[in-house]
Amino acid sequence: MRELPIVKALAAVEDASTLDPVVTRVQRVVDAVLAPRALRDLLHGVPAGHPLHPVLVLVPTGSWISAAVLDAMPGQERAARTLVGVGLLAVAPSALAGFADWAASHEQQKRVGLVHSAANLVATALYGASYLQRLRGRSTSAKLLGWTGLGAVGLGGFIGGHLAYRQAVGANHAEDVPHLVSPGWHEVAPLDELPDGELTGREVDGKPVVVLRRGDRAHVLSDTCSHLSGPLSDGALTTERGEACVTCPWHDSVFSLRTGEVVHGPATSPQPAFTTRVADGVLEARLPNAG
Ligand code: FES
CATH class of the missing domain: 2.102.10.10 (Rieske [2Fe-2S] iron-sulphur domain)
Known part of the structure; x- marks a missing residue:
């Protein structure tokens, strides 16, 4: 079995130095926002003994997957809207933890991490729009935006897997x-x-x-x-x-x-x-x- 084309694309992103000016700008913002060391330690997951980001992303991801299932069933509009809202509220802490880890990674990891966060940003925007449509009672467009958002979440998750397992971000490099x-x-x-x-x-x-x-x-x-x-x-x-x-x-x-x-x-x-x-x-x- 051969690798999917997206894996080769991600390997190309690792070496895409054209992303570096954006990386530098984002790094400056992250360093300023996460300046307190105690906050960074907490977001990295030092007290937990492993990275916090993978745990925190379970909330938006799980909420949005559940909302997508409910959207395929009749009469579940209210429950689906609640789950989309819960997912949106959970984005900020998981993004902060992700950016804390991103800021202390190698340059190839930062390039891929940038694409990972862009996919998640698109997903969040789509779910934000979906939530607004739900408030307006526009059920069909809300569902379509939600399902499209779930696709972006899936892409972000796939890239997160590349970061964690291919590029070993967050792994214990002394385990062996x-x-x-x-x-x-x-x-x-x-x-x-x-x-x-x-x-x-x-x-x-x-x-x-x-x-x-x-x-x-x-x-x-x-x-x-x-x-x-x-x-x-x-x-x-x-x-x-x-x-x-x-x-x-x-x-x-x-x-x-x-x-x-x-x-x-x-x-x-x-x-x-x-x-x-x-x-x-x-x-x-x-x-x-x-x-
Ligand atoms: S702190 Fe990153 S390699 Fe040691």
Whole structure:
């Protein structure tokens, strides 16, 4: 079975640098609107441990699909109108969450994300018009606008699938680490070869890690950022709530160096954190859930 032409079209959109001036303008607006970090963390889904956008889109999508079914049945005008209205009310939070994630993505993802949001904007406009027609009692045009809107929602959803599964936006990019590191203790480096109080990159069982040594103790995290694979060892050593953290150099996610927990997004999944010990002057690390 071969790919649908739309998949090839989306691959072309990934490389369509002609979209970049629009991306830059939208980015400026999103950065201004979502300036408070606590708001961005919430919209990314940091407290939930995974992106919030896919959850929030269930409300407009589900409402509009249900309205489309009711529109095909006689005597359901009032219920269908309510569902179209509920969907319209739910657009803003899901769009904000989507734009928060979009603003912290790679350029190819931003281009596709722009087309995704355009399809959803068209869908929202069609459902807005459909709702107005329902208020005016123009049932036939309201239904036609609704069904057309559902087509736009479907297109937006398809592009969202491309973003999530082909381009891995929102996925945990550190999920594979416990499957690639073998169980047990592994040598990291002689302790006195590690800089004291600075982040440094090393390998554990052939996998990159970021190490912070402080005296005769050390923290070790997987180096590949769970957000979009940025190299944490090139990041900054920071302090949050009195705890040593690493800030990713790509989109500023902040992780606790002790636990790997996400302190600030856009990452929502923790960094795999190694247990450490010093044996005969050599730092060793073990991943508790390896294998
Ligand atoms: S790769 Fe995006 S924050 Fe690390």
